[in-house]
Amino acid sequence: MITADLSTALPELILAVYAMLALLVVTYGGQDRWASPLTWATALVFALLGLEVSLGSGAETAFHGAFIADGFARFAKTVILFGSAVMLLLSEDYMRRHGQLKYEFPILVAMAVLGMMVMVSAGDLMSLYMGLELQSLALYVVAAFRRDSIRSTEAGLKYFVLGALSSGLLLYGASLVYGYSGATEFKAIAEVVHAEGVSLGMLFGMAFLCAGLAFKVSAAPFHMWTPDVYEGSPTPVTAFFATAPKAAAAALFVRVLYGAFGDAVADWQQIIAFLAIASMFLGSIAAIGQTNLKRLLAYSSIGHMGFALVGLAAGTAQGATAVLVYLAIYVTMNVGVFAFVMCMERDGAPVTSIHDLAGLWKSQPRRAAALGALFFSLAGIPPLVGFFGKWYVFVAAVEAGLVPLAVAGAVASVIGAFYYLRVVKIIFLDEPSAALTGSMPVTHNLALAASALVMGLAWLPGVNLLGVPELAKAAAAGLF
Secondary structure, X not given: OXXXXXXXXXXXXXXHHHHHHHHHHHHHOOOHHHHHHHHHHHHXXXXXXXXXXXXXXXXXEXXXXXXXXXXXXXXXXXXXXXXXXXXXXXXXXXXXXXXXXOOHHHHHHHHHHHHHHHHHOEOEHHHHHHHHHHHHHHHHHHHOOOOOOHHXXXXXXXXXXXXXXXXXXXXXXXXXXXXXXXXXXXHHHHHHHXXXXXXXXXXXXXXXXXXXXXXXXXXXXXXXXXXXXXXXXXXXXXXXXXXXXXXXXXXXXXXXXXXXXXXXXXXXXXXHHHHHHHHHHHHHHHHHHOOEHHHHHHHHHHHHHHHHHHHHHXXXXXXXXXXXXXXXXXXXXXXXXXXXXXXXXXXXEEOOEHHHHOOHHHHXXXXXHHHHHHHHHHHOOOOOHHHHHHHHHHHHHHHOOOHHHHHHHHHHHHHHXXXXXXXXXXXXXXXXXXXXXXXXXXXXXXXXXXXXXXXXXXXXXXXXXXXXXXXXXXXXXXXX
């Protein structure tokens, strides 16, 4: 039994052992010279584990149902691992140039990714909390990684305090669910809900669980940490926050609601619909006044998580498929955007104002074209792939009878298009005041070009979004 359990959780065990061995090696073997090779080695481990996970099949459980390795978990882990690998590679040059490349960074990222993998495979409230906190504790530290910066320290402290509050909400909800169901395993909770319905106490527990998870995806009104943490953290850390952790938290949201409360869709659908509407409109409206690119992308992430929650609110297999497709597209878009943002410098100093992009079309036309395509895709303008992400979640909502929610999403998308198009206008039409002088390494150029090409061409009939919708559909079927 123990052997079978360990075999089921083998990727997580490999990553845990690797992170601990790496910590021992660099601690006793000379710290400074290990930072760069450790970064690349960790990225390679992520990529190999992502390949291993993606090739898996079937559904298995371990540790008495606390750990689930099914198609849904494999899809989410693949997105998490490959997104983390790319972001870690992109961060290496930035961290070295700014004197922040320490051996602790890739190890902390590895620990955070391990927590994410446990999260999306959680089949029990206990394993859910263990994975969530393992991820969160590592992210608190990397947010404040630039210790000599007041803003970075402030970002880490804000994230820690508000994260502790959200963990308290989630724990309180979990205790209520356990108290009224007598179980912590999702399958056992689902059986109680199916047999007895949702009692008032369990309804409160479910609401607190949703509040705690909403914080992790930075859904309004639990979004308050996002702009300050995005702005204050080192840019590679911001890039990491905007990709893998968001995908992991959203996948966990789907896992909890479908796995434990799948027969109580009517009870949690209104909560998710409210979170979706609040996030879409707050993200779209609040970003209009932003001139700092990192804060703008923070509000953009709030809005995009709102769109993902539209698919979750549907409460159907089609809705779960739409969420997975949206997450894959969202991560890909952000990889490209942040590959460029990390290289925005003038005279050796990083710059993050949207006005620093003025006239980019004249000085760097190819990169400007790629960045323009990514911002058009983030805005959801057809026929770019970002449009199809929103199309999938809106169709799922309409098919589930949530037409007003889909209409609200369309209106929010139109509002949000303004600030994306403003950035495109600055890139292509504004006169340059002073050109950006930062160079882009090969890895950054490749990430920017690949992301832009995927967003610009993957909609073609023969390409069919690289087969992601079919893979997501098969993955979502595992939840039912």
